[in-house]
Amino acid sequence: MSAPECGDEISQRLVAAAYETIAARYVVERHQIGAALLDADGAVHFGLHLDAMVGRAAVCAEAGALSAARLATSAPLVAVAAVRYPKPTETAPARIVPPCGLCRELLLDYAPGLAVVVTGTDGAGRLVSLAGLLPHKYVGTKWGAPAPALAEHTRTAL
Numbered sequence: 079m080s081a082p083e084c085g086d087e088i089s090q091r092l093v094a095a096a097y098e099t100i101a102a103r104y105v106v107e108r109h110q111i112g113a114a115l116l117d118a119d120g121a122v123h124f125g126l127h128l129d130a131m132v133g134r135a136a137v138c139a140e141a142g143a144l145s146a147a148r149l150a151t152s153a154p155l156v157a158v159a160a161v162r163y164p165k166p167t168e169t170a171p172a173r174i175v176p177p178c179g180l181c182r183e184l185l186l187d188y189a190p191g192l193a194v195v196v197t198g199t200d201g202a203g204r205l206v207s208l209a210g211l212l213p214h215k216y217v218g219t220k221w222g223a224p225a226p227a228l229a230e231h232t233r234t235a236l
């Protein structure tokens with residue numbers, strides 16, 4: 079098995095890293111998804127999905143990667159990819175998965191200019207604006223309004 083193919087260098091790097099993460103740590107019904115999050119300094123931070131007996135207690139791989147990134151650096155975050163590893167009973171290959179709704183909210187709270195790898199109509203991974211996947215994001219009064227503009231380094235990658 080191998081990482082899904084992508085149409086650009088950043089996507090391929092992140093998808094390969096997310097694939098390698100979950101391929102190394104996959105456990106049936108415990109860890110199915112790995113994530114890789116690129117910061118503006120070029121470092122990649124990793125996350126592992128944590129399933130739970132109570133489904134809503136589960137933690138997504140993207141949330142793990144965000145936590146790892148914030149532990150390591152204050153650098154702006156550029157792009158994220160997540161890859162789902164198939165169960166032993168499945169014949170489908172590993173695939174890129176877009177962030178769930180909760181992760182869209184969470185990631186945008188910390189990285190309004192973030193790009194995310196999704197599968198394009200040609201079947202290859204490609205970068206899109208995460209903000210574009212969550213129009214009308216919830217904005218509370220706790221932190222004030224975030225700046226939703228794409229960071230320059232992200233804009234050039236799209």
Ligand SMILES: [Zn+2]
Nearest residue numbers: 138177178181
């Ligand atoms: Zn999620």
